[in-house]
Amino acid sequence: MSRDAILNAVRRGLKRGPLPADQIAMLRGRMELHPRHLIPARSRLPHPEQVDLFVRNVEKEFGSVARVPDLDSVPAAVADFLAAQNLPTSFVMAPHPELRAVPWSNRPLLTIREGRAQATDQVSMQHAFAGIAETGTLMLPSAPERPTTLNLLADTEIVLLRASRLVGAYEEAWDRLRADMGGMPRNVMLVTGPSRSADIEQTLELGAHGPRQLHVVLVEDAG
Amino acid sequence: MHVSTAPAFKANAHQALANPGLQKALARSGPSFIARRAAAVAGLPEFEQLRDTARDIKNHTLANLDFYLEEYERNVLASGGKVHWCADADAARAAVLEICQKAGARTVTKGKSMIGEEISINHHLEAHGITPIETDLGEYIIQLRDELPSHIIAPAFHLNMEDWEEAFRKSHTDLPADRVFNERRDILTEARTKLRSAFLQADVGITGANFLIAATGSSVIVTNEGNGDLTQTLPRVHIVLASLEKMVPTIEDCTSLLRVLARSATGQDFSVYTTFSTGARRPGDLDGPEEYHVVLIDNGRSAMIGTEFHDMLRCIRCAACMNHCPVYGAVGGHAYGWVYPGPMGSVLTPGLLGVDQAGHLPNASTFCGKCESVCPVRIPLPKLMRHWREREFERHLTPAVMRTNLAIWAWFARRPQMYRMATGIAARALGWLGRKKRSFKSLPFAGGWTEGRDLPAPEGETFFARYAREQRQGLHRQGHNR
Numbered sequence: 001m002s003r004d005a006i007l008n009a010v011r012r013g014l015k016r017g018p019l020p021a022d023q024i025a026m027l028r029g030r031m032e033l034h035p036r037h038l039i040p041a042r043s044r045l046p047h048p049e050q051v052d053l054f055v056r057n058v059e060k061e062f063g064s065v066a067r068v069p070d071l072d073s074v075p076a077a078v079a080d081f082l083a084a085q086n087l088p089t090s091f092v093m094a095p096h097p098e099l100r101a102v103p104w105s106n107r108p109l110l111t112i113r114e115g116r117a118q119a120t121d122q123v124s125m126q127h128a129f130a131g132i133a134e135t136g137t138l139m140l141p142s143a144p145e146r147p148t149t150l151n152l153l154a155d156t157e158i159v160l161l162r163a164s165r166l167v168g169a170y171e172e173a174w175d176r177l178r179a180d181m182g183g184m185p186r187n188v189m190l191v192t193g194p195s196r197s198a199d200i201e202q203t204l205e206l207g208a209h210g211p212r213q214l215h216v217v218l219v220e221d222a223g
Numbered sequence: 224m225h226v227s228t229a230p231a232f233k234a235n236a237h238q239a240l241a242n243p244g245l246q247k248a249l250a251r252s253g254p255s256f257i258a259r260r261a262a263a264v265a266g267l268p269e270f271e272q273l274r275d276t277a278r279d280i281k282n283h284t285l286a287n288l289d290f291y292l293e294e295y296e297r298n299v300l301a302s303g304g305k306v307h308w309c310a311d312a313d314a315a316r317a318a319v320l321e322i323c324q325k326a327g328a329r330t331v332t333k334g335k336s337m338i339g340e341e342i343s344i345n346h347h348l349e350a351h352g353i354t355p356i357e358t359d360l361g362e363y364i365i366q367l368r369d370e371l372p373s374h375i376i377a378p379a380f381h382l383n384m385e386d387w388e389e390a391f392r393k394s395h396t397d398l399p400a401d402r403v404f405n406e407r408r409d410i411l412t413e414a415r416t417k418l419r420s421a422f423l424q425a426d427v428g429i430t431g432a433n434f435l436i437a438a439t440g441s442s443v444i445v446t447n448e449g450n451g452d453l454t455q456t457l458p459r460v461h462i463v464l465a466s467l468e469k470m471v472p473t474i475e476d477c478t479s480l481l482r483v484l485a486r487s488a489t490g491q492d493f494s495v496y497t498t499f500s501t502g503a504r505r506p507g508d509l510d511g512p513e514e515y516h517v518v519l520i521d522n523g524r525s526a527m528i529g530t531e532f533h534d535m536l537r538c539i540r541c542a543a544c545m546n547h548c549p550v551y552g553a554v555g556g557h558a559y560g561w562v563y564p565g566p567m568g569s570v571l572t573p574g575l576l577g578v579d580q581a582g583h584l585p586n587a588s589t590f591c592g593k594c595e596s597v598c599p600v601r602i603p604l605p606k607l608m609r610h611w612r613e614r615e616f617e618r619h620l621t622p623a624v625m626r627t628n629l630a631i632w633a634w635f636a637r638r639p640q641m642y643r644m645a646t647g648i649a650a651r652a653l654g655w656l657g658r659k660k661r662s663f664k665s666l667p668f669a670g671g672w673t674e675g676r677d678l679p680a681p682e683g684e685t686f687f688a689r690y691a692r693e694q695r696q697g698l699h700r701q702g703h704n705r
């Protein structure tokens with residue numbers, strides 16, 4: 001069986017047999033504790049400054065951010081963005097409780113369908129589990145209320161992020177994910193800016209296969 | 224199948240130097256990679272420490288690789304996935320084909336995967352009536368042109384706008400012949416449209432993996448285009464191709480490696496899409512694949528463990544070594560003759576194809592040390608290339624005159640001070656290149672360099688001619704010699 005043949009070849013190379021029990025226990029312990037390594041100092045900041053760093057990094061990576069004071073302000077921010085970009089007023093939205101709690105009816109012109117994205121969708125509205133200031137990255141774990149296709153198929157992706165879900169380093173976001181979701185979701189996307197390619201003459205062009213635009217609506221609920 | 228032309232490095236290199244299109248591409252793109260990495264590194268004061276961390280994580284994993292492989296499998300199974308252990312390229316091709324056939328697949332979309340290139344999976348699927356479609360833009364044009372990638376993260380590094388236009392006009396015959404390509408954006412838009420329908424129709428999606436995480440049973444891909452995510456999200460079946468050394472213990476270990484990967488590769492702080500996949504679609508999920516398979520491939524890795532080439536298994540395929548290599552910068556990736564070019568290829572290819580096939584690739588080096596100085600996992604690439612040269616030497620495959628030169632070189636190598644002096648005084652005579660210069664145009668490359676390395680044997684055929692002959696006689700098969 002190739003499984004055993006491969007494992008034996010590995011052990012032969014390492015010049016030993018299977019690991020002894022105490023060594024295995026030590027390695028299991030390491031996995032359970034999953035120790036952090038060096039975390040760059042750049043994101044070790046007071047929270048308001050982390051929010052600013054996040055915004056700067058998203059913009060550096062060709063995304064855009066609208067900062068709003070509360071959930072009630074979200075429909076206007078979305079409608080304004082769509083109008084400014086000359087985009088349709090209909091979009092597909094993640095069936096997430098926090099997005100459902102947004103008073104969309106304040107803007108009756110917005111047409112919303114809940115569910116996964118289809119190839120014909122031009123605009124999607126996603127919910128961010130966390131934001132990571134270190135590099136302006138969104139953490140988007142899959143779940144029934146957060147379909148993965150919303151991150152991929154539409155030309156424009158809008159993401160709702162609450163500032164209270166914004167952390168400094170990736171490691172803090174992973175800790176939150178473990179705390180809230182137990183194990184690993186099927187899919188976790190870390191998204192930093194809109195899709196791009198530099199494959200043609202090593203020159204950057206935005207809008208490869210994923211969204212051409214990434215817009216974050218940041219709800220400043222952190223006080 | 225792309226047959227390795229690694230034994231013909233010298234002829235390949237001569238052709239490359241005389242190829243104006245390639246030289247144009249190299250002149251344009253080489254310097255920008257270097258500048259972008261430098262800027263990203265300058266923006267992260269902890270970068271050098273993070274390289275130590277990255278090296279240590281990989282060393283720890285390799286020292287306990289059997290344990291982590293078993294843990295990984297356990298966790299893949301627990302999350303509803305399946306692991307297919309494959310000793311060599313043949314086994315891996317068979318495993319992929321079987322999964323595709325069971326799924327009744329007609330078309331398969333593919334994310335960029337170097338191990339996929341290594342095992343020539345596309346040709347195998349085609350031979351069995353299944354159409355593979357590369358979706359990374361660079362891989363897509365490489366497939367249209369039916370050639371090997373010339374760079375491990377920028378497959379179309381060697382091409383110019385006119386090549387793209389030509390390939391697209393030739394292949395997309397359903398589109399109006401009089402359409403114009405004014406700028407790169409027009410190329411990109413046409414590819415996006417073409418590939419969008421491929422994504423939607425594919426029955427199976429095949430991706431590579433930058434990392435496998437033992438503690439969670441996850442595979443990780445890193446892309447900028449989003450093609451890998453569409454590939455693994457839309458079809459009913461997702462197949463991950465990964466070699467053994469992609470393993471890391473935990474998410475935290477992976478995160479630390481990711482901090483050096485993008486910066487070393489493209490000079491980005493982080494790639495656009497870094498995606499962790501764990502098993503198949505869960506109850507209630509509205510999308511995602513229903514089957515999740517990992518084809519876990521050895522193909523020569525376990526044979527490197529514990530040898531002097533062990534350190535090479537730390538490689539995270541960032542391409543910094545080739546981006547900074549003066550030889551790569553002069554001749555491009557195709558001259559190396561197989562899937563992996565540049566310094567990492569010069570070490571890896573002899574290990575995978577056999578020293579008899581590619582044992583002379585390590586001669587394609589100035590031993591300037593630039594590759595090691597930028598490698599995020601601190602692989603001592605010049606030392607490993609030296610090991611290959613010694614092995615080749617021991618095998619007495621090297622003609623006498625070349626052996627003499629190697630002995631001179633080895634003497635200098637142990638005495639760096641003298642070496643520097645000698646290179647200053649007698650670089651041309653010895654044919655060794657200056658340490659700091661990147662441009663071969665100002666150096667005796669075409670003459671002195673090759674003369675220093677391909678001296679005619681005193682009698683009989685030359686070293687390279689002998690390899691060419693053996694190659695023709697089919698003494699060596701590619702892909703799974705070890």
Ligand code: SF4
Pocket residue numbers: 537538539540541542543544545567594597598599600601602604
């Ligand atoms: S050898 Fe080092 S620099 Fe080269 S691709 Fe591998 S990790 Fe990157």
